[in-house]
Each structure stands twice: as C-alpha cells, then as structure tokens.
Amino acid sequence: QVQLVESGGGLVQAGDSLRLSCAASERTFSIRPMGWFRQPPGKEREFVAAISWSRNNTYYADSVKGRFTISRDNAKNTMFLQMNSLKPEDTAVYSCAAGRALGGIGSTSALYEYWGQGTQVTVSS
Numbered sequence: 001q002v003q004l005v006e007s008g009g010g011l012v013q014a015g016d017s018l019r020l021s022c023a024a025s026e027r028t029f030s031i032r033p034m035g036w037f038r039q040p041p042g043k044e045r046e047f048v049a050a051i052s053w054s055r056n057n058t059y060y061a062d063s064v065k066g067r068f069t070i071s072r073d074n075a076k077n078t079m080f081l082q083m084n085s086l087k088p089e090d091t092a093v094y095s096c097a098a099g100r101a102l103g104g105i106g107s108t109s110a111l112y113e114y115w116g117q118g119t120q121v122t123v124s125s
Contacts, residue, residue, distance in 0.1 A: 002026045002098050002114040009094060009119030012086055016123070020081040022096030022116060030074035033099035035112055036081045038092035038121075047107035048094070049081060059105055064090075086123045093118040 003025035012018055022034070035050035049070040050059045058070055069082040079096060097112035099105065 002028065004096050004098060004114055004116035006094065006096050006116045006119040009121045011122045014087055014123055014125050016086050017084045018086065018121060020094055020119060022079040024077040024098065028101050029077040031101045033103050033105040034072060034079045035097045036070060036094060037097060038094045040092040045109065050105040052105050053102065057105060088123045088125045091121060091123050093120050
C-alpha cells in the first residue's frame with residue numbers, strides 16, 4: 001500500500017507561483033508513474049499532469065501547458081508540481097496519484113491505484 005501526502009497549497013494572487021509536493025511512503029514509488037489531478041469547487045476531478053517512472057515522459061492538460069511543470073525525485077520518493085502564472089481558474093483541491101508499478105502514464109483516473117488526500121490551492125483575482 002502506497003501512502004501519498006501532498007503539501008504546498010495555499011492562498012495566492014493571480015500571477016503568483018506555488019510548488020506542490022507529494023511524498024510517498026514506499027520505495028516502489030520509483031517504478032510507478034505519477035500524476036496530479038485537481039477538483040475545482042463544484043466540478044468533477046480533472047487531470048493536470050503526469051510523469052513516467054523513468055522521468056523520460058511527461059504529459060500535461062492543455063489548460064496548464066507552459067505554466068505548470070511536473071517533476072520527481074525518486075531518491076526522495078517525492079513528486080513536485082511547479083505552478084507558475086496562476087489564474088483564478090486554477091483554484092481547486094490538488095491530489096497526487098500513483099499508478100501501477102512499471103505502468104504507463106495517462107490522463108485517466110482509472111490508471112492510478114493510490115491517491116493522496118489533496119491540498120487546497122486558491123488563486124484570488
């Protein structure tokens with residue numbers, strides 16, 4: 001069982017930056033694809049970004065491409081989401097997710113086995 005804990009959320013103004021972290025409890029983190037999802041208030045959860053276990057591949061939602069950067073440090077069992085040029089529409093609960101060991105990345109929730117509790121990001125205009 002992989003436990004995931006997000007941190008780094010908060011209240012910022014439009015145009016600011018935030019860096020989210022996702023710490024994993026287990027060493028199999030290094031061979032699992034990882035993803036970030038978000039759930040805006042009153043809306044369904046949506047895909048944000050994903051990174052392969054080898055770090056060679058990344059994948060972004062069109063809405064964040066060019067502003068957000070996903071990365072991971074396998075030695076520290078931690079994944080990051082650098083969010084720049086934040087907009088009010090980025091306001092959401094951000095959750096990290098771990099996929100199957102040695103699996104591929106994607107935007108579908110069903111690809112991910114384990115989920116964190118989420119961290120709130122609020123962007124004021």
